[in-house]
Amino acid sequence: MNLKEHYNYLFISSVENIKNDQYTIDQLIDSYSDNRFGITLLIRPSLEVKNKIQDFLNELKKSNPNQYYYPNSDIHITVLSVISCYEGFDLKTILVPDYCEIIQKSIADVDPFEIHFKGITASNSAIMVQGFPDNHALEQIRNNLRVNFQNSNLQKSIDKRYVLQTAHSTVMRFKDKILDKENLFESLEKFRAFDFGKFKVEEIELVYNDWYQRNHLVQKISSFKL
Template identity: 50%
Template sequence: MGLKEHYNKMYRESIADIASDHYEIDDMIDSKSDNRFGISLVIRPSLEVKKNVRDFLDELNKVEPHQYYYPESDIHLTLLSIISCYEGFSLDSIDPSEYMAIAQKRITTLDEKIKIHFKGLTASKSCIMLKGYEEQPIINDLRNQLRRDFKHSELQQSLDERYLLKTAHATILRFKTELSNKNAFLTLVDRYADYDFGTFEVDTIELVYTDWYHREKLVKKLHEFKL
């Protein structure tokens, strides 16, 4: 199954679940005791793309004001979740420089530009996401190389424990309470299902210590890899 078909299958199935009230509410978003942290390599969209996303989310917010909308500062594409967020993880338990060294060695081998096109929406039972596409299949090749590098090291990692990341999606909304205007919400989501949010060229990959939601106030940037 190609990426477009995969995204569309996710969308159809998840929208059907949401329409029939089989969606999942995240009750940890506002929790003061949420202590799930991890280490990831992330890519941030351009300002233009983030503005287009924000305009869409502002419309959704008028219909469903009590959901969790990602602010522009937090919107990201996960290149690789090296240590998936878990309760109680802290930087004191690792040497970040060892992770930087492995990532640096691999990222510096890139000789092609990464361009990502965010076009349309997909979904899961718990969130709404942007559909990301590459002009050239570089990201998954890089992911697979980094997976091998980290798995062959003795560093703490939990690669692929949650799921094998193959897409270039970006989460932009999570359900944190029951939908109060479900039909209007789904109508608006459907209107943007194929909307062109823009294309950008990746110039930086970040290694970050992050919470589950990638909130700016909790994210600690460990290193920037310039492309």
């Protein structure tokens, strides 16, 4: 996949939809009854990169403070949703060591790599920062995980929603009507090619998480060194 072309297509089509009020408001972000949980492998960007993302979010907040903005603690790149969040999932129902064994096997021959966060894109429900890995290591990890989990009898729902191929990070979600579209689009254009920086990926985390990866609900299961 050509990531730059993919991100660009997403941005153009999503902005057009948002202009026409064809965007999706997430009704569950503030719901106390949301009980969707799963397990996810993820990458956490460096603090320096996350602070630059907050500068971008602060710009968005000026005109549209009523949306959902990710704090530094929650910003991540999803490597793979091993078990996609669903209502009532409980960590006690799976054998965690078996999952860790497959993950360790899947990354055994993968070296640390870099991801460059440059520019932003959008979907009909969110704003994302564009991530560009410097080699095929992330793709290799994902493919290894897919094969190894497929060959196991463990509960999983990998690629159930969509096949994950990008290295983006979702940083804002629409949880209410957009108050000021004009300023939103101006801010998006301002940061369209902004350089948020590079960071080295030396480990990945396995977490038990809610839909939004909120820090107070996330439970770290294990980390794996590359």
